[in-house]
Amino acid sequence: MSKNLFLGDEAIAQGALDAGLSGVYAYPGTPSTEITEFIQHSKESVANKVHSEWATNEKTAMEAAVGMSYAGKRALVCMKHVGLNVAADPFMNVAITGANGGIVVVVADDPSMHSSQDEQDSRFFGKFAYIPIFEPSNQQEAYDMTYAAFDFSEKYHTPVMLRVTTRLAHSRAGVERKTIKPQNEMHLDANPKQFILLPILAKQYYEQLLAKQPQLEKESENSLFNTFIDGKDKSMGIITSGIGYNYLMENYIEMPCPYPVLKICQYPLPIEKITHLIDTCDSVLVLEEGYPLIEEQLRGLLNRTGKIKGRLDGTVNRTGELNPNIVGKALGIPQIEGAAIPEIVAPRPPALCTGCPHIDTYNALNEAMLPYGKGKVFSDIGCYTLGALPPYNAIYSALDMGASITMAKGAADAGLLPAVAVIGDSTFTHSGMTSLLDAVYEHTPITVIILDNSTTGMTGGQDSHAFGKIESICLGLGVEKEHVRIIKPLKNRHDENLQIMKEELEYQGVSVIIPTRECIQTLSRRVKANKK
Amino acid sequence: MKIDIILAGVGGQGILSIASIIGYAAVKKGLYMKQAEVHGMSQRGGDVQSHFRLAAYPIASDLIPKGKADLIISVEPMESLRYLPWLSQTGMVITNNQPFINITNYPSEEVLAAELEKLSGKVVINADQIAKDLGSARSANMVILGAASPFIDMDFAAIENAVEEVFARKGEEIVNVNLACLRAGREFALKAGK
Numbered sequence: 001m002s003k004n005l006f007l008g009d010e011a012i013a014q015g016a017l018d019a020g021l022s023g024v025y026a027y028p029g030t031p032s033t034e035i036t037e038f039i040q041h042s043k044e045s046v047a048n049k050v051h052s053e054w055a056t057n058e059k060t061a062m063e064a065a066v067g068m069s070y071a072g073k074r075a076l077v078c079m080k081h082v083g084l085n086v087a088a089d090p091f092m093n094v095a096i097t098g099a100n101g102g103i104v105v106v107v108a109d110d111p112s113m114h115s116s117q118d119e120q121d122s123r124f125f126g127k128f129a130y131i132p133i134f135e136p137s138n139q140q141e142a143y144d145m146t147y148a149a150f151d152f153s154e155k156y157h158t159p160v161m162l163r164v165t166t167r168l169a170h171s172r173a174g175v176e177r178k179t180i181k182p183q184n185e186m187h188l189d190a191n192p193k194q195f196i197l198l199p200i201l202a203k204q205y206y207e208q209l210l211a212k213q214p215q216l217e218k219e220s221e222n223s224l225f226n227t228f229i230d231g232k233d234k235s236m237g238i239i240t241s242g243i244g245y246n247y248l249m250e251n252y253i254e255m256p257c258p259y260p261v262l263k264i265c266q267y268p269l270p271i272e273k274i275t276h277l278i279d280t281c282d283s284v285l286v287l288e289e290g291y292p293l294i295e296e297q298l299r300g301l302l303n304r305t306g307k308i309k310g311r312l313d314g315t316v317n318r319t320g321e322l323n324p325n326i327v328g329k330a331l332g333i334p335q336i337e338g339a340a341i342p343e344i345v346a347p348r349p350p351a352l353c354t355g356c357p358h359i360d361t362y363n364a365l366n367e368a369m370l371p372y373g374k375g376k377v378f379s380d381i382g383c384y385t386l387g388a389l390p391p392y393n394a395i396y397s398a399l400d401m402g403a404s405i406t407m408a409k410g411a412a413d414a415g416l417l418p419a420v421a422v423i424g425d426s427t428f429t430h431s432g433m434t435s436l437l438d439a440v441y442e443h444t445p446i447t448v449i450i451l452d453n454s455t456t457g458m459t460g461g462q463d464s465h466a467f468g469k470i471e472s473i474c475l476g477l478g479v480e481k482e483h484v485r486i487i488k489p490l491k492n493r494h495d496e497n498l499q500i501m502k503e504e505l506e507y508q509g510v511s512v513i514i515p516t517r518e519c520i521q522t523l524s525r526r527v528k529a530n531k532k
Numbered sequence: 533m534k535i536d537i538i539l540a541g542v543g544g545q546g547i548l549s550i551a552s553i554i555g556y557a558a559v560k561k562g563l564y565m566k567q568a569e570v571h572g573m574s575q576r577g578g579d580v581q582s583h584f585r586l587a588a589y590p591i592a593s594d595l596i597p598k599g600k601a602d603l604i605i606s607v608e609p610m611e612s613l614r615y616l617p618w619l620s621q622t623g624m625v626i627t628n629n630q631p632f633i634n635i636t637n638y639p640s641e642e643v644l645a646a647e648l649e650k651l652s653g654k655v656v657i658n659a660d661q662i663a664k665d666l667g668s669a670r671s672a673n674m675v676i677l678g679a680a681s682p683f684i685d686m687d688f689a690a691i692e693n694a695v696e697e698v699f700a701r702k703g704e705e706i707v708n709v710n711l712a713c714l715r716a717g718r719e720f721a722l723k724a725g726k
Contacts, residue, residue, distance in 0.1 A: 033571075335597070347635075349578055
């Protein structure tokens with residue numbers, strides 16, 4: 001069969017489609033975005049009416065997927081690691097109800113924080129929920145594991161987590177497809193109360209979830225995704241997880257790896273296989289992409305064996321993603337390097353695009369805030385977070401989706417005035433609306449600037465659920481009409497916009513200013529498309 | 533056969549279309565390939581790079597180890613230098629000499645030229661001018677690819693064919709101008725190498 005050149009994300013998408021997917025639910029987030037985009041653009045998925053519209057946030061995505069599973073069909077949920085925090089409530093609880101139609105939760109972690117505010121390791125969440133985790137090491141496995149995960153989910157009536165990291169999500173390689181399965185027929189669970197988590201029922205289901213664990217462990221023990229490759233040199237054994245395996249093998253291109261290697265790609269951990277490795281080797285090196293999840297468990301609080309090496313004892317960098325050189329160093333293989341980077345090479349940090357509407361908003365805001373001093377503008381997650389960098393230096397916080405408004409509120413409660421929030425349109429509908437309601441309810445003196453560029457810009461310009469609705473949402477939440485101000489962020493409107501900002505900063509209640517102008521990227525793409 | 537390439541540039545300069553053309557040619561030849569890309573926040577005017585690996589055998593890592601890259605192909609001169617730690621001792625740098633200046637502390641023309649001069653194996657080319665002269669300023673990346681082509685272990689016809697296929701849906705005119713840029717880049721590199 002001919003190979004398709006797929007990003008890891010695209011391999012996941014195709015694997016899900018070929019496994020008989022009925023719907024994908026997701027909110028854009030690097031490095032997971034391309035999974036849903038691939039399904040949106042796939043001719044097969046359009047022909048088979050696979051649901052693929054974006055969700056408002058990861059929580060609504062997860063819940064809709066559970067609904068599809070309830071109806072007996074196969075659902076995929078995709079998000080970046082921090083998105084799982086947002087979806088944590090339904091995620092933890094669907095582990096208790098279990099799945100009817102297969103549910104696969106794809107979480108794309110971002111170690112080294114290429115495009116994220118932390119590098120949390122989602123495997124902890126999977127373990128926390130007592131659900132199986134698949135962690136592919138390459139694009140073919142990403143396809144194969146997604147394909148297999150739906151059957152696995154239905155076999156054990158449990159959601160399955162598929163965990164990938166940036167390098168796999170955004171790297172291309174050839175992938176072979178399997179036979180295409182039809183979608184499930186709609187069917188309800190045999191137990192009509194399976195999805196009711198009243199305490200009296202939830203207690204039973206939690207016991208059932210725990211009772212599944214030995215079976216899941218046995219599956220991991222026998223899984224073809226968890227392979228043991230013996231080696232003669234027992235002075236060290238190696239455990240890899242996910243793409244850690246690739247970096248290990250990159251160091252043994254010219255000679256075979258002399259050490260026994262246990263490649264783990266399916267969890268819960270295969271305890272017998274691990275026991276064998278530890279019992280037969282003098283020491284064990286753990287190479288995992290992310291937090292030391294396997295290493296911590298093997299080492300234990302007391303580190304009695306003293307045998308385990310990895311991120312905790314400094315053999316491997318404590319933070320950040322792995323690469324062939326870090327792994328080579330941990331193996332004691334001398335690493336060569338090319339020439340040093342010449343001193344003249346200057347850093348080139350990401351910046352707001354030329355013509356970006358946020359630039360005009362920040363220029364006006366900076367001037368309006370001059371009399372009040374620094375430290376009073378709270379921001380959020382999006383392109384406009386780049387307002388933290390020169391030449392703007394306009395914002396003082398970026399915590400999580402929606403936090404700008406509620407942080408401004410808390411700061412205002414503490415007496416820090418005027419408190420300003422800067423949030424994008426898509427981020428506002430993702431998680432800012434409830435924050436605004438808190439402020440309206442208490443009539444807290446804050447000024448909220450909702451940057452409406454009509455898109456989810458940072459992740460590449462996906463449709464925003466906020467489109468055309470920001471003003472009416474604010475009014476509906478109870479912001480007074482005369483304090484909802486729509487402005488056009490343009491250089492020639494600077495004075496006018498500055499005046500409006502000054503007025504609203506003075507107002508001792510909730511004001512919302514909505515700078516409205518299309519993202520320069522989506523605008524230029526649209527103009528180009530119209531020309532054709 | 534194996535070839536490891538670092539593609540370098542600034543977000544939006546089109547390094548991924550260079551990758552997709554070599555990739556297309558490679559897959560058609562049944563070679564193994566891995567290509568790690570940068571998406572997301574760093575694309576906004578920041579430095580971007582792609583690790584592009586081709587081999588006759590399965591490739592382990594998506595990332596090229598330091599000191600192992602055979603080529604750095606860069607559409608921007610300062611960016612070509614950022615990845616020197618990845619370049620092998622026998623590696624080549626193929627770079628545009630036209631700077632993309634979006635930072636205030638960009639090095640001066642003389643200093644930058646002097647650093648490029650220090651490189652042992654290199655092709656430094658004014659790809660912008662060549663592309664402009666051929667009628668498509670936006671095709672500078674194809675000039676760069678052409679200049680790199682003598683150092684990629686693949687027959688040139690396969691790369692030409694890939695350009696035709698990848699640009700086919702944009703029409704014959706676009707295909708032809710991109711082919712002209714590709715050939716001009718190659719010619720420059722072959723002459724410079726003599």
